[in-house]
Amino acid sequence: MAKKGFFSWFRKDKPVPEGEDQQQLDVDKQHDIATEATEQPQHAELHKQADDTARIEETERLELERLEHQRLDNERAEQARIAAERQAAEVLAAQKLATEQAEQQRLEHEQAKQARVEAARIAAERQAAEVLAAQKLAAEQAEQQRLEHEQAEQARIEADRLEAARIAAERQAAEVLAAQKLAAEQAEQQRLEHEQAEQARIEAEHIAAQILATEALAAEQLVEQQAPIESIALEEQDEPQAKPQKEGMFARLKRGLMRTSENIGSGFIGFFRGKKIDDELFEELEEQLLIADVGVETTTKLIKSLTEHASRKQLKNAEALYDLMREEMQKMLDPVAVPLVAENANGPFVILMIGVNGVGKTTTIGKLAKQYQSQGKSVMLAAGDTFRAAAVEQLQVWGQRNNIPVVAQHTGADSASVIFDALQAAKARKVDVLIADTAGRLQNKSHLMEELKKVLRVMKKLDPDAPHEVMLTLDASTGQNAISQAQLFKEAVGVTGITISKLDGTAKGGVIFAIADKFSIPIRHIGVGEQIDDLRTFNANDFIEALFSQDKTDQ
Template sequence: MKEKSQINGELQTNEELQTNNELHMNKNEDKKKGFFSKLVIGLSKTRDNLIGGVENVLNSFITIDEEFYEELEEALIMADLGVNTVLKVIEDLRVKVKEQKLTSTEEVRELLKNELKSLMLVNEDAYDFVDQKTVLLVIGVNGVGKTTTIGKLSNQYKLAGKTVMLAAADTFRAAAIDQLKVWANRSGVPLIAQSENSDPGAVVYDAIQSAKAKNTDILICDTAGRLHNKKNLMDELHKIYRIIEREYPAAHKEVLLVLDSTTGQNAVQQAKLFKETADITGVVLTKLDGTAKGGIAIAIQSELKLPVKYIGVGEGIDDLRPFDSNDFIDALFNIT
């Protein structure tokens, strides 16, 4: 058994797998249009990698034995799910395989799929904030794509007929305000900004007053990237959050943590500490169009119950999409 799987693993290079998947996809493309197939195409790289491994394992084993579980474990670790989450997933799988007396790896595949789906469930009301008066605070460490995410979101909300305003509360990084300005112009939404190095809390305060006065639907606040272990910067973020709570209690507070999908296990730590600072309501998983597996989202959902609400699958302005766990896991495994 081991021989077989190893040979398989070595012979099927990434390239071959990719062509295989592309063939599959071309066939499907014609049949399935719209969001679902778009997601599949966007996620194709992710799929190759995450399930390239998992599929490999599922295909190269006939019987469910120790070896099989070990290989499956490895494949999931390679997808950045993290050791703890993987151990938990595999443990659950073992128990259920025994309970349901499953004997084929094909059945295990369905089971695993359902396990991951149930882990990644997003509440139905996750996007209700779009139809309310909302202050949307975007937070995260440096370089994950906060400003770009805001640019894309503002465009989408605007197109959906909402009035949108941006607050340039990243007053620290060089030219961050200018970067947001470009996005504001692209989507044609107003921007509230002060000079560089001004107090971000003051910017948010101003923006809230302005949003209230103009009866703006969604106010999106950009913040400076900060590493979660810097106490003073996290305190600053907490202050911004408190200002929003105090100055606009009537508004829905949506706090999106932006995570780079190439990030490894540290993302869990990021989510934990940011959560202590502001009440995170969702996660944005960016840069999923690379070869990164984004499996860390599964770890975060499982450990911290933070739902992924949007995923970024490209540089285009509408390459930021709402996240759907069913579609996501289905797309990751296969479609047929």
């Protein structure tokens, strides 16, 4: 179907008269046909152009698609290249890391190996140093033992020499005394013989003169005169001299406690006899206990116990209260009445004597030494009080008197050094008991206590258990001062035993109850006189018996 021209379509829309319609239509149709014939080549050209355009567009589209595909292929290729490069870089990085790790491991291995080698070297050096130190220590110990052995041997030789010299001196002195005694006896014998000869001569002359008067009467008178003289002489020769009666131990204890018992013990009987139990009686009793230096705390404790029994109506009369007080005071002493057993299987039993000057410490040492010696023990003394004038000499006199060795140095020497030497000598000579004296001045308390601590440290170098007894000597006559001294020494060096001296010379013996009550430290000995046996092992029952029985012998 031929396309209609532009104008044909344009006229189609215009109205035409009905009469002229057909004609007009024909004209138009012809016109259209002519127009279409004219326009057909144009349409063909246009169609060709359109086809060319379509082909061009298709070609362009295809070119664009090809270019797009090429671009995409290039992008994929670029991405692949980048991925390959990245992968290659990662591989290189992994290889580098592996190489670095391998190098690090190699270095660590070398370092560990070097550390092991260094540790082995240090250990070998340390072991070698320890071996050298051990060898050095062994050599030093061997040298020390050799020196100690030499010192001990020298000390033994010196002690033997001194002992031999002492024995020789004593023998020589005994011989001199014997010679002097023999000479005196011979002189006395000669004098008596001379007197007898002179008397015989006088009597012979007298008899000769009397014979001239009458021989019979002279003979009878002579017989009568000589008979009673010879009888008297024979009686004087045959009759033994009366020996003084020896005082018993208990009697001596009673005598030693006599002054103390005037204030407490039997001296109390006057308070109780014929009195009733009331506040006035307890006040008098309390005052008397304080006068005897029993002490405030201990007195309060005793009065409290007595009043409790009285308030319970357990006491019939004041004399029953007296008996109860005796029981209470003995209960106070019983726990501390613990005797010292000087036994040590591993060497000498070491007693360190401490106390202030003037309490009788050195005298107590001498008496103790003599008592242990009488028990069959070997004893040695150490003059550790190197500061007090004549302290060393005083101890040496005790040693010489009882044939007991004394280790001493010059006045002012180091006390710890003296006691160390003494302990060495005692161990070397296998002595049973070593008693060491110490300084006791109180002008400088801190210095004294530090010196005692040093002595303890030095002794423990030779024997970790030494001293086996730290014995404090207290003077009963000092009363309450003895309490403060005991407190001072107890805090500083520790006290394991107490000796109370001079109970015989004081009325303040009640301090023993305060000491027992406050410290609960064993009381080993009490001194009740000047004799060696007057240093007695403390027995609570004997002490109370002697204290409370003073005037029973008088009743």
